[in-house]
Amino acid sequence: MGGPTSGPGSAFASREPILLCQRLSKWYGAVRGVLDVTLELRGGLTGLVGANGAGKTSLIRLITGQLRPDSGSVHIAGVAAHKPAARRLIGYCPDVDAFYEEMSGRAFVREMARLCGYSAPEVRRRTDAVLSRVGMTDRADRPIRGYSKGMRQRVKLAQALLHDPPLLVLDEPMSGIDPVGRAEFVTLFRELADQGKCLLLSSHELDELEKLTDHVVIMSNGRVAAADTVSRIRERLVSAPLTFRLDVQRGETGRRHRQLAAQLLDRVPAIRSLEVSEPSDLVGRLLLQTETPQAFLAAIHTLILEEWYEVQHLQAVDESTAAVLEYLLASRR
Amino acid sequence: MADSNAKPVLLHYRGWRGTLHGDGVAATFGFLGVQTTLFALAALVPSGLVRLGLLAIFLANFALVTRSRAWPIARVALLMLFRRRLFWGLYALSVMVFLCYFFGQYLMSWAQGLLGESEIRVGGVTRVQPKWLLETLRDTLHFNGSALTFRDFFWFEANTVMIALAFSGAVLIGNDLRFGSMAFYLGKPITTWHYLLGKGLAVATFLNLFTTLPAVVLWLQFGMLESWDYFTEQSHLLLGILAYGLVLSSSLTIVLLATAAWLRHTVPLIMAWMTLFVFAQAVSTAMVDGLRFSPRWRLLDLWNCTYVIGNALLDADPMKMRPSPQPAVWEASVVLLGVCIACLSYLIPRVRAVEIVQ
Numbered sequence: 001m002g003g004p005t006s007g008p009g010s011a012f013a014s015r016e017p018i019l020l021c022q023r024l025s026k027w028y029g030a031v032r033g034v035l036d037v038t039l040e041l042r043g044g045l046t047g048l049v050g051a052n053g054a055g056k057t058s059l060i061r062l063i064t065g066q067l068r069p070d071s072g073s074v075h076i077a078g079v080a081a082h083k084p085a086a087r088r089l090i091g092y093c094p095d096v097d098a099f100y101e102e103m104s105g106r107a108f109v110r111e112m113a114r115l116c117g118y119s120a121p122e123v124r125r126r127t128d129a130v131l132s133r134v135g136m137t138d139r140a141d142r143p144i145r146g147y148s149k150g151m152r153q154r155v156k157l158a159q160a161l162l163h164d165p166p167l168l169v170l171d172e173p174m175s176g177i178d179p180v181g182r183a184e185f186v187t188l189f190r191e192l193a194d195q196g197k198c199l200l201l202s203s204h205e206l207d208e209l210e211k212l213t214d215h216v217v218i219m220s221n222g223r224v225a226a227a228d229t230v231s232r233i234r235e236r237l238v239s240a241p242l243t244f245r246l247d248v249q250r251g252e253t254g255r256r257h258r259q260l261a262a263q264l265l266d267r268v269p270a271i272r273s274l275e276v277s278e279p280s281d282l283v284g285r286l287l288l289q290t291e292t293p294q295a296f297l298a299a300i301h302t303l304i305l306e307e308w309y310e311v312q313h314l315q316a317v318d319e320s321t322a323a324v325l326e327y328l329l330a331s332r333r
Numbered sequence: 334m335a336d337s338n339a340k341p342v343l344l345h346y347r348g349w350r351g352t353l354h355g356d357g358v359a360a361t362f363g364f365l366g367v368q369t370t371l372f373a374l375a376a377l378v379p380s381g382l383v384r385l386g387l388l389a390i391f392l393a394n395f396a397l398v399t400r401s402r403a404w405p406i407a408r409v410a411l412l413m414l415f416r417r418r419l420f421w422g423l424y425a426l427s428v429m430v431f432l433c434y435f436f437g438q439y440l441m442s443w444a445q446g447l448l449g450e451s452e453i454r455v456g457g458v459t460r461v462q463p464k465w466l467l468e469t470l471r472d473t474l475h476f477n478g479s480a481l482t483f484r485d486f487f488w489f490e491a492n493t494v495m496i497a498l499a500f501s502g503a504v505l506i507g508n509d510l511r512f513g514s515m516a517f518y519l520g521k522p523i524t525t526w527h528y529l530l531g532k533g534l535a536v537a538t539f540l541n542l543f544t545t546l547p548a549v550v551l552w553l554q555f556g557m558l559e560s561w562d563y564f565t566e567q568s569h570l571l572l573g574i575l576a577y578g579l580v581l582s583s584s585l586t587i588v589l590l591a592t593a594a595w596l597r598h599t600v601p602l603i604m605a606w607m608t609l610f611v612f613a614q615a616v617s618t619a620m621v622d623g624l625r626f627s628p629r630w631r632l633l634d635l636w637n638c639t640y641v642i643g644n645a646l647l648d649a650d651p652m653k654m655r656p657s658p659q660p661a662v663w664e665a666s667v668v669l670l671g672v673c674i675a676c677l678s679y680l681i682p683r684v685r686a687v688e689i690v691q
Binding site for chain 2: 115163
C-alpha cells in the first residue's frame with residue numbers, strides 16, 4: 001500500500017499501480033481542464049484537494065472514463081479508463097445529488113446493481129450487503145425524496161461499493177454530513193483501505209482529509225501542485241522560494257514603499273531578490289522572492305499594523321506554490 | 334457504520350463465483366438479426382398460419398429484451414413515467430380512442446345479426462335501419478377490421494401520442510443530462526450506447542402502449558367477433574400493424590432522444606415538439622388544402638410521413654387516405670429516413686464525447 005507519486009520520473013514498484021495517469025491533459029475549447037498530470041496510486045487513502053476550478057472534477061471524470069483525455073493516458077490496473085471493463089474496477093461516487101426522487105434507496109441501489117451485470121439473486125444479496133455496510137438498512141425502503149443530505153451520501157456510497165472495486169473514486173463524499181456521520185465515514189474509509197482498496201477522495205478542505213490520510217494531491221490550475229504526505233509538503237514548502245508582488249501607497253514623501261522594502265530586508269530572513277519599481281506617482285511596487293514565505297507573511301502583517309503601510313495588493317506570483325501554501329495555511333487556522 | 338447487529342457480508346466476503354453478463358453487443362446484434370429474419374420470413378410466406386406462427390415467435394422474443402444490460406435503464410425510466418398522473422391522464426385519452434374502436438366493432442357485429450329487421454333501437458334513444466347503421470360503421474368509420482381500421486386508429490392516436498411524448502421527453506432523458514444523473518450510469522460498466530439503447534427501449538415501449546398494443550388487441554377482437562378464419566386470412570394485417578409500429582417506434586424514438594438531449598428542459602422540449610408536429614401539420618394543411626400547393630408540402634409533417642408509410646405497410650388503398658392528396662410513399666420514406674439520420678448524426682458525437690461537464 002502506498003501513497004501517490006507524481007511527476008514523470010515516478011518509479012513504479014513491482015506491483016502494478018491501481019491508478020496510473022500519465023501526462024494527462026484535457027482542454028474544453030480554450031479552457032484548460034487538466035494539464036500534464038502524472039499520478040500513480042497503489043492503494044490506501046489519497047486526498048485530492050484544490051480550489052473550485054482547479055481541475056479536480058475533470059481529473060475524476062478522466063479517471064472514471066467519462067471524459068477522454070486530449071493527450072496522455074489513464075489506466076486502471078492496466079485497463080484503459082475509457083473502456084467499460086475499467087469501470088468494473090472503479091466504484092464512483094459522484095458529487096451530484098441527482099437521484100430519481102420517487103424511488104426508494106433500495107430500489108435505486110438495486111437498479112445500479114443490475115447495471116453491473118449480476119444475476120437477480122446476486123443483485124439482491126449485494127444490495128442488502130452494501131446498504132448494511134453504509135448503515136442504511138432500516139431506512140432504505142423510504143423514497144429518496146425524504147432523505148437528508150447524509151442519507152443521500154450513504155446511498156451514493158452504497159452504489160459505488162456494489163461491485164467491490166479495487167479503486168474507489170469519491171467526489172466530495174463527506175459534504176453535508178454531520179460530525180457523527182463523518183466519524184462513521186472515516187471509519188468505513190479506513191476499513192476499506194485496510195482491506196487493500198485504493199481510495200481517492202476529493203474535497204475542498206485539507207484539514208478534513210488530514211484526519212483520514214497524510215497523502216494528498218493538491219491541484220491548482222489544472223496541474224498537480226504537490227503530491228505527497230502533508231508533513232513533507234510542509235517541509236518542502238518551508239524551503240521552497242516563493243515570489244510575492246506587493247503594491248503600496250507611496251505616501252506624501254513618495255518613498256514609503258522603499259521604506260517598506262528596507263524594513264522587510266531587515267526582518268525577513270532568506271530573501272533571494274527584491275525589485276522595487278514605481279508603476280505610478282501614487283503606487284510603488286515590490287517584487288520579492290523569499291525562501292521563507294511564512295516569515296514574510298508574518299512580517300508584512302506586523303508592519304502594516306505598526307507602521308500603517310497602505311498595502312493595495314498582495315499576491316503570490318507562483319500560482320502552484322501559492323495554492324499549496326493557501327491550503328496549508330487554511331488547514332492550520 | 335454498519336448496523337450494530339448486522340455483520341457486513343459484502344466487503345469482507347468471498348469472491349463472487351458467478352459469471353457476469355457480457356456487454357451484450359454480440360447478443361444485441363444477434364437478437365436484431367433473428368428478429369429481422371423472422372419478420373422478413375413472415376412477410377414472404379404465403380400461408381397465413383405459418384405467418385402467425387412466425388409473428389408469435391417474433392413477439393415472444395421481445396421478452397428477451399428484459400435480459401439486456403440496457404433494460405434496467407429502460408425500466409427505471411418507465412417506472413418514473415408511470416408514477417406521473419399526467420401520463421395516466423393522457424393514457425386515458427388514448428384509451429378512449431381505443432374504446433371507440435373496440436365498441437364500434439362490437440356494434441357493427443351486433444348490427445349485422447339484425448339485418449333482417451326493418452328498424453333497430455340504438456342505445457335506448459333512437460331507432461335506425463340496420464343497413465344504414467352498417468354502412469356508416471363500415472364505410473365511413475371503417476369499424477370493419479380492415480387495413481383502413483388500423484390505419485385510421487394510428488392516425489387518431491397521433492395527438493395524444495405527440496403530447497405524451499413531448500411531456501415524457503424530459504423525464505425519460507432530459508433530466509438525466511440536466512441534473513447529471515448520467516454520472517451514476519456512466520460510472521457503471523456499461524457504454525453510453527447501452528444508456529441510449531435503454532432510453533430508446535423506454536420510449537419505444539411507451540409509444541407502443543399507445544399505438545401498436547391497442548391495434549393488435551383490436552385485430553384480435555375482430556377475429557373473435559368475425560370468425561377464426563379472419564386470423565389466418567388477415568394475418569398480413571397483423572404484419573402491417575407490427576411494421577407500422579416499428580416504423581413509428583424507431584423514428585419517433587430517435588427524434589425524441591435527439592431533441593431531449595439537445596433541449597433537456599420540459600418546456601422548450603414541448604415547444605419544439607409542438608412545432609414539429611402541430612405547427613408543421615397546420616402549415617402543410619394550409620399549403621395543400623388551402624392554397625392548393627403540391628401535396629409534397631405534407632412532408633413537413635412527420636406524423637403524416639409515418640401515416641403514408643403505414644398505409645403502404647398495411648396495404649390499404651392510397652386513394653382512401655384522409656387528408657388527400659398525399660405525397661408518394663418513397664418521398665415520405667426519404668424524409669423520415671433523412672430526419673432520423675440527421676438526429677443520429679447529432680446524437681453520435683454527443684454520445685462519443687460524453688461531455689457532461691456544464
